Amino acid sequence: MSVTETASPLSASAALDEHNATFRRVIWRIIPCVTLIWFLAWVDRVNVGFAKLTMMNDLHWSDAIYGAGAGIFFIGYFLFEVPSNMLLQKIGARKTIMRITIGWGVVCIAMAWVQTPGQFYLLRFLMGAFEAGLQPGVILYLTYWLPAHRRGKALGVFVSASAVSLVVGSPLAAYIMEMSQGAAGMQGWQWLFIIEGIPSVLMGLVAFFILTDLPSKAKWLSDSEKAHIAAEMADEDRKLGPREHSFAASLKSGKIWVLIAVFFCIIAGNATLVYYGPSLVKEVGFTDIKTLGWIMGGIYACGWGGMVLNGWLSDRSKETRLHTAVAAAIGATGLLLAAYFVGEKNAAGVIFSLALSSAGTMGAIPIFWQLPGQYLSGSAIAIGLAVINSVANLSGYFSPQLLGYLKSTTGRYAQGLTGIALVELMATVLIVLFISPARTASGSGAKG
Template structure:
């Protein structure tokens, strides 16, 4: 779990560090807000098309080799973003980065179903996805410091150094995972034989209660597509925070990149505490729906607060803290829903389909926010739209996802 956790920290950092690079690269490259939003979001188009094949390949060849391959290729492509000179180059590299990273997160979620039964998996998914806020806690100050201190060194801008330096951990970790990650419980030499047998019995017992559908049946399942729609609403909020948080802080009157980086620690710190506590409570009570819905409503309220913050940085920070805490907590709690009824090859396809379709919001969110900001010269209309998406997603859970299906 620590190895997977560090991998997710690095993955999320490389995915959204473009939000910090934006503070400098837009002026250097003469990009508009709409160009940035489209480029930030097109990552998820490549992600969408290659996610299901990637997860099916991981199920076949094993997590160790496939996750290592993903990390090394995305590290190289992320670093190459430092040499972008035109909108077209930016769009192409972000699209290819999405292809390279496709399958990483759903692969990890699928991988956890090989090791943990449902009553412990919620806590493990929360621990894994704690990499999201931790990447913000670590990445914010580091990104701000790189932008501030390395600008001009070696004839390169600070945002260029940002992409290069923050790609290196993924390259190293890909090699580490190849040599140290065990594909299945039976491969874990660090467990005693009776421990491996005990864990495998639990996994096998749970597998018998799941729907082991084919890939084709998974693609036609109404429950799977419902999960896609629910995740889409949550991800709209997640990437509004990930891609626009530095901009919201700067709009409130804070201009120094390093100070902006320090302030991003606050929302992510609260989010980290919340997701761990809520994950434990969900596993203890075995209640799943409200543990997703309540964080979504908190996040929606936070985006509304941000819209009314104006130039008051403290109100903006309060709204961002509510928004980040809500969406970061809702995401791992959401994954307890589909993994409670999907099994076998259907799980590999279903988890990937849900993640890839839901993550299309990662394209829609920054693209729409960027376009609306360019048209209205304000983030407010975008923030209200994001809040509405979160509320609609919560309503779908309460009206279309019966408790008897997921509370286990």
């Protein structure tokens, strides 16, 4: 039943206003909570990039050890993401999100006492295992509450928390490390893990009481508000038409493999920015941790700007395919330029290149997540989102290791950056060749 059909005897305009009010209430209840959780997830996931600046010397580790530890996070991510989304369907979102958030928060705190490479690898693996399922789980969770034409902007706000966390987290990490250095006989990097892990544990408890699994179970919604949601979701199902509901069948079509490959290439660039961005800036002469933190905050602010601008352009043109492809190409171009400028020790060039890459790479991510819904539905999208994210995020395991290995063996970052830039550029090629323009238009069902 459409909005206008449910409106009688009220005018269509009044009925639409009622629906809008209902969904505003839903958004203000859910989105701030899950966005803050995603913000904390990224703070705790990538603070190791700043801890590296002093932790490496304290523990006498090489870039190869750091690269392996930074990347092994994604092995845990890969192994546990699909089971996490399946568990979400069984026990509900609030219990799943609580388990995820408290788990990684405890692991982040434990990182303060790591002493050996083996301990480092184990805790990074566990952090990935606990965080697995959060992003695809929230994306799936939002499909229970919001139709696609209302979900795009909400999803953009949620995903952009990763960029905001880098903007805020970079200078924050620098200040925590400097101000806490030597307190209680501990190093600044140790306090960084403790101070940034505690809010995640607390937020996991908060989420349990704020989130509701399904609209039908929401005591904070009236019966008429529940009816508004049910009507729009049913209306969307009719308009979308036939989509693949079987995940096993979707594997045969080949489209899911293309989507995995595209996201794999984008994540290669993103992982390089978040795990080696501070080291690249330090390489060209910025050794003061606070100054470096502000520089990285500015670079990641460009990533946030790329997300917002690309999302706005995509919504305005009702197109997702080219907006993802062009953004990935911009990200790859930035990494190629960074490879050149870091070799020349050109500080301004490196900062500009990383800012450009950040805007393009991060700008591609929220738009990409509009693509799977064009091909999958039902159980296929529940499992498919997790599979796409988990397999593609293995790129986050390989790219830091590659960069760390080449830096350790050649003494330079240029070769690794060039290789990863070419990988990210492949995302653009794959989209242009294998993603159909007709299926990504908003008229096909889901607004991009």
